[in-house]
Amino acid sequence: MSNLSVDHLLGIKGLSREDIELIFTTADNFKDVINRPIKKVPSLRDITIANLFFENSTRTKLSFELAEKRLSADVVNFSASGSSLKKGETLIDTVNNILAMKVDMVVMRHPNPGAAVFLSRNVNSRIVNAGDGAHEHPTQALLDTYSIREKYGDVEGKKVVIVGDIVHSRVALSNIFALQKLGATVKVCGPQTLIPKYIEDLGVEVELDLRKALEWCDIANMLRIQLERQDIKYFPSIREYTMTYGVDAELLNSLSKEVTIMHPGPINRGVEITSDVADSDHAIILNQVENGVAIRMAVLYLLAEKIAR
Amino acid sequence: MIGTYSYICQRMQPRILLNSKVLDITIKRLARQLIENHGDFENTVLIGLQPRGIQLADRLHAELKRVLSGAKIDLGYLDVSFYRDDFRRRDEPITVSETTIDFEIENKKVIMIDDVLYTGRTIRSGMDALMDFGRPKKVEFLVLIDRRFSRQLPIQADYVGRTVDSVVSERVDVNLDNEGHVVLKTIDDE
Numbered sequence: 458m459s460n461l462s463v464d465h466l467l468g469i470k471g472l473s474r475e476d477i478e479l480i481f482t483t484a485d486n487f488k489d490v491i492n493r494p495i496k497k498v499p500s501l502r503d504i505t506i507a508n509l510f511f512e513n514s515t516r517t518k519l520s521f522e523l524a525e526k527r528l529s530a531d532v533v534n535f536s537a538s539g540s541s542l543k544k545g546e547t548l549i550d551t552v553n554n555i556l557a558m559k560v561d562m563v564v565m566r567h568p569n570p571g572a573a574v575f576l577s578r579n580v581n582s583r584i585v586n587a588g589d590g591a592h593e594h595p596t597q598a599l600l601d602t603y604s605i606r607e608k609y610g611d612v613e614g615k616k617v618v619i620v621g622d623i624v625h626s627r628v629a630l631s632n633i634f635a636l637q638k639l640g641a642t643v644k645v646c647g648p649q650t651l652i653p654k655y656i657e658d659l660g661v662e663v664e665l666d667l668r669k670a671l672e673w674c675d676i677a678n679m680l681r682i683q684l685e686r687q688d689i690k691y692f693p694s695i696r697e698y699t700m701t702y703g704v705d706a707e708l709l710n711s712l713s714k715e716v717t718i719m720h721p722g723p724i725n726r727g728v729e730i731t732s733d734v735a736d737s738d739h740a741i742i743l744n745q746v747e748n749g750v751a752i753r754m755a756v757l758y759l760l761a762e763k764i765a766r
Numbered sequence: 767m768i769g770t771y772s773y774i775c776q777r778m779q780p781r782i783l784l785n786s787k788v789l790d791i792t793i794k795r796l797a798r799q800l801i802e803n804h805g806d807f808e809n810t811v812l813i814g815l816q817p818r819g820i821q822l823a824d825r826l827h828a829e830l831k832r833v834l835s836g837a838k839i840d841l842g843y844l845d846v847s848f849y850r851d852d853f854r855r856r857d858e859p860i861t862v863s864e865t866t867i868d869f870e871i872e873n874k875k876v877i878m879i880d881d882v883l884y885t886g887r888t889i890r891s892g893m894d895a896l897m898d899f900g901r902p903k904k905v906e907f908l909v910l911i912d913r914r915f916s917r918q919l920p921i922q923a924d925y926v927g928r929t930v931d932s933v934v935s936e937r938v939d940v941n942l943d944n945e946g947h948v949v950l951k952t953i954d955d956e
Contacts, residue, residue, distance in 0.1 A: 460859045486845065486862050495898040498848035528848075758848075762859055 461759045465577045465584040468593035469634035477638060481603055483755035484748070491527060491750055501530035504761050507555050509565040510587070511537040511572075516722050516746065517587050517597070521564050524753035528761075533560065548572065552580050561764055562757065565589075583760050591625050597721050598631035600752040602639055604745045605676055608717060613640035618670040620646045620702060621680030621729055622691075624653050628680060628721045633659055646670040647702060650691040667702050671709075671716055678719040679704060679729045695728060705731040709739060717741060780952075783911065783930055783938070786945035792927040793822075796908060797829040799925050800877065807839045809903075810875040815892050816845040816863035819880035821942040822910055826879065842867035844878070849891035865895075872900035877925075881940040883909040886921035911938050911948060 461476050469477075490498055506525050510518055518534075525532045535555065552563060562583040565573055570592035577584040588594040605612050617636050623629045623645045636643050643661045645652060652663055664670040671677060682698060692698050709716060718730065718740040726732050735742060784792060804810040807830065814823025820843045827841045847862040878892055889907055896905065910927040916934070932938065932950060939949045 459861045483862055486848075486864070489865055490848070493898060494900060497898070499894070500848045500853055503854075762854060764854060 464763055466595050466756055467573045467577055467586050469595045469598050469631045474638045480599055480755045481606060483759060484603060484751040487754040488751040497527050497529060499529045500758055501528040501761050504561045505531040505559060506562045506564060507533045507535060507560045509535045509563060511567045514566055520749040521587060521753050524750050524757060528754055528757060549579050552576060556580060556582050583764060585756060588627055592627055593631045594627040595631050596753055596756060597628050598635040600745055600749040601632055601719060602635045603748050603752055604741055608741060615641040615676060616674045617641050617676045617678060618644045618646050618674040619678045622651045622682050623647055624651050625683045626680050632678060633661055644670055648692050671712055674716060676717045676719060681725055682728055699728055703729055704734055706733045709734060719745060781950045782947060783928060783950050784948040786947050789946050789948060793825050793829055796925055796927055797826055797833060806834060806837055811840040811871060813842045813844050813876055813878050815878060815880040816843050822881050823879040825942060840869045844892060844895055846888060846891040846895045849894045851887060867899055870900060871902050873903050875904045876902040877906045877908055879908045882911045882938045883923050884913045884916055886917045886919040889921055890919050910940060
């Protein structure tokens with residue numbers, strides 16, 4: 458099998474294990490490409506991709522744009538600020554207007570959960586979800602699991618704890634799906650107020666004690682505290698959060714085993730992890746960023762293959 | 767010359783182009799031709815095209831090392847999937863293979879190796895892919911079977927194992943496992 462089972466990348470939930478593995482093997486080849494003197498291949502030279510970012514993003518937008526350009530696609534960018542959205546245009550109208558200019562694929566980030574699914578049902582284009590509210594962020598989960606596979610050779614049987622703001626995190630949800638599909642065991646850790654109520658139904662365990670969680674796991678994925686989504690107070694203060702759920706070098710060194718630290722970025726240094734942890738050999742944060750371009754190239758390449766001429 | 771009648775009869779069943787003995791002689795002869803032009807391979811590298819050219823490249827590499835008594839000859843594999851001109855235009859998805867070129871090709875003479883030269887499109891993408899690794903001094907092309915008169919691009923090989931006349935409904939099967947052989951089949955033989 459060398460074809461994806463889906464026509465859009467809307468979330469990890471809709472992917473099969475074979476799909477994920479196909480994306481990984483394709484990404485291996487693209488990782489090779491981006492480490493060459495000429496970091497570019499001509500595969501998508503007749504494809505135009507629109508990046509629609511209705512919500513702020515630096516890393517993901519840059520990563521997608523690089524991936525697209527390294528596949529030789531034509532790229533148009535759109536961000537919500539300064540657009541006609543402010544004038545009251547609907548999402549479908551905005552996207553259809555862009556598609557009328559002959560765009561083959563849409564990469565979209567949107568603050569509303571389900572925006573990508575909605576779009577895939579209503580417009581005629583391939584959709585890649587680059588994050589929809591607190592729902593899913595599939596390419597992030599793919600690059601996270603890909604980085605684990607790169608470091609350990611396999612994801613199967615690994616123990617991963619996701620620490621922090623689970624309730625607002627699309628990264629957490631996508632990671633849980635991806636890790637479980639690849640055979641890893643997942644726990645979540647954080648203040649009770651930031652753990653969704655029925656999360657056990659996904660087959661993950663809740664651990665409120667950070668030290669116990671770290672002693673258990675092989676890999677800790679530290680999420681950012683999403684200050685912009687804290688419409689009510691979930692914990693007394695940042696300082697208290699850091700004292701209870703922040704990882705510093707002292708804590709890591711006091712563990713009986715090596716734990717790999719991951720972070721989807723952007724890091725709040727000194728909140729969820731300290732600088733010495735972020736810059737240490739335990740962290741594979743920059744590998745994640747590098748792998749992000751390769752993974753996104755693989756996703757775009759494999760979806761483009763399914764566009765009929 | 768084969769008469770038209772016997773020619774048609776032969777088409778009825780798979781035709782052996784090279785049996786294992788002739789295949790072996792052909793590979794040895796190709797190696798000698800390479801040595802004539804490239805001496806001790808100090809400034810020359812071999813690149814096998816994925817997926818089917820690499821076995822031939824391995825065989826040639828081993829033969830060259832045998833003749834040149836263990837000289838160091840660089841051998842790499844090149845995958846051309848991302849450079850193909852039929853992406854999204856074919857029924858079957860392209861299967862991507864690994865590229866391993868862990869040496870510089872800048873200013874080197876490169877011999878690209880594939881099993882069959884047919885339309886010429888694979889080697890065209892191969893040349894594009896190769897240039898992304900640097901600027902070789904010279905590129906040559908070695909092929910085991912040249913299906914002449916079927917080119918879609920102005921391309922020819924520098925070293926040819928055997929030239930055959932074939933039609934579109936036929937396929938050349940190169941098998942280099944163990945002793946190996948090369949067969950010309952009609953596609954619905956399978």
